[in-house]
Amino acid sequence: MVGERVKEVRLKQGLSLEQLHDLILEVTQLDISQPTLSRIERQERSVYDFEVAAFARVLKVDAGWLLGLTNE
Numbered sequence: 516m517v518g519e520r521v522k523e524v525r526l527k528q529g530l531s532l533e534q535l536h537d538l539i540l541e542v543t544q545l546d547i548s549q550p551t552l553s554r555i556e557r558q559e560r561s562v563y564d565f566e567v568a569a570f571a572r573v574l575k576v577d578a579g580w581l582l583g584l585t586n587e
Contacts, residue, residue, distance in 0.1 A: 516582065517555070517567060517570070517581050517582060517583075518556045518557065518558045518560075518562065519556070519558065520576075520583075521552075521555065521570050521581065522556040524574045524576055525574065528574065532552050532553060535552060535573070536548065536549050536552060538573050539569050539570075539573050542572060542573050543569045545566070547566065547569070567581055
């Protein structure tokens with residue numbers, strides 16, 4: 516679910532995978548490679564809790580929403 520929602524928000528915000536990578540690195544100092552981001556979005560890789568926190572912070576969405584715990 517996290518990957519689907521990350522992709523949804525990324526596309527709504529007009530960000531490429533490269534831009535998302537750069538933003539995550541800049542804001543959180545977490546280096547999630549573009550291939551890894553792609554695998555996460557395709558739900559081919561699990562997402563760690565610290566990555567959910569990074570996605571929520573960078574994309575400005577609720578971590579609970581990314582996890583499917585809320586609808587907003």
